[in-house]
Amino acid sequence: MNRSExxxxxxxxxxxxxxxxxxxAVPESAEERFRLFRSLVNVRAPKPASEDFLAVQDEFLxxxxxxxxxxxxxxxxxxxxRVYLWQGDITTLKCGAIVNAxxxxxxxxxxxxxxxIDNAIHTFxxxxxxxxxxxxxxxxxxxxxxxxxxxxxxxxxxxxDLPCDKIIHTVGPYVGGKLTKEHCEQLESCYSECxxxxxxxxxxxxxxxxxxxxxxxxxxxxxxxxxxxxxxEFLRDNQNIEVIFNVFKDEDYTIYKRLLEGD
Numbered sequence: 001m002n003r004s005e006x007x008x009x010x011x012x013x014x015x016x017x018x019x020x021x022x023x024x025a026v027p028e029s030a031e032e033r034f035r036l037f038r039s040l041v042n043v044r045a046p047k048p049a050s051e052d053f054l055a056v057q058d059e060f061l062x063x064x065x066x067x068x069x070x071x072x073x074x075x076x077x078x079x080x081x082r083v084y085l086w087q088g089d090i091t092t093l094k095c096g097a098i099v100n101a102x103x104x105x106x107x108x109x110x111x112x113x114x115x116x117i118d119n120a121i122h123t124f125x126x127x128x129x130x131x132x133x134x135x136x137x138x139x140x141x142x143x144x145x146x147x148x149x150x151x152x153x154x155x156x157x158x159x160x161d162l163p164c165d166k167i168i169h170t171v172g173p174y175v176g177g178k179l180t181k182e183h184c185e186q187l188e189s190c191y192s193e194c195x196x197x198x199x200x201x202x203x204x205x206x207x208x209x210x211x212x213x214x215x216x217x218x219x220x221x222x223x224x225x226x227x228x229x230x231x232x233e234f235l236r237d238n239q240n241i242e243v244i245f246n247v248f249k250d251e252d253y254t255i256y257k258r259l260l261e262g263d
Contacts, residue, residue, distance in 0.1 A: 006060040013053050014040040039112035046134035061161040070163045079260045084244040087253045091124045096203035097166040101211045104148040126160040152189030154197040168194045172212030191230040207244035224255045
């Protein structure tokens with residue numbers, strides 16, 4: 001199958017899973033068809049898929065990532081020993097683990113085509129990721145109401161179709177009003193727990209996104225200060241891991257560059 005045929009197959013499969021989808025028209029343009037595919041994946045419940053679907057999906061997603069351009073962190077220039085700063089799409093980064101800024105459900109973003117990192121990671125890793133996350137959450141659940149992931153902890157999963165080896169998921173603090181000491185302590189815990197999880201699992205490189213600074217409204221400058229401080233302290237006592245600070249916005253790149261060069 002060529003790419004267009006793969007996309008058509010994937011859409012047809014996803015539409016066939018629910019009777020409610022029978023009247024959804026498949027767009028003509030490749031861009032709109034991919035948007036439909038992504039939307040269907042985003043709202044799909046965590047459940048198994050057929051081996052045929054997974055084989056086509058895996059090939060399709062890996063082709064897309066390769067076309068975007070995979071970046072091996074080893075080809076980047078460190079800002080300082082064992083610390084890198086990179087502006088780009090974290091789903092294209094080849095390293096030991098990338099960090100996902102998750103929500104308390106730990107199942108990924110269910111909002112179709114949303115711009116958050118949680119949505120991107122779940123979209124381009126494949127439907128297997130949501131299922132693994134659901135299995136982790138079910139194993140932790142002790143009540144019929146289920147289990148929510150506490151802020152400041154970390155969970156590790158496979159990366160499936162992403163070029164990294166693993167994904168470490170953490171729920172950052174939500175800042176609905178004034179920034180508090182508790183918010184800062186919770187964000188620090190996100191970074192330290194992700195680093196501990198990486199070391200415990202033999203991961204030698206980890207890429208952090210800007211946890212909580214998007215939909216969770218943590219002030220960018222303060223978040224970066226906490227990130228750099230926490231990582232720097234951890235690296236002093238742990239020599240076998242490297243850290244990549246991944247940013248998407250120019251604002252964050254400027255902040256991190258200043259903090260890292262002045263550290």
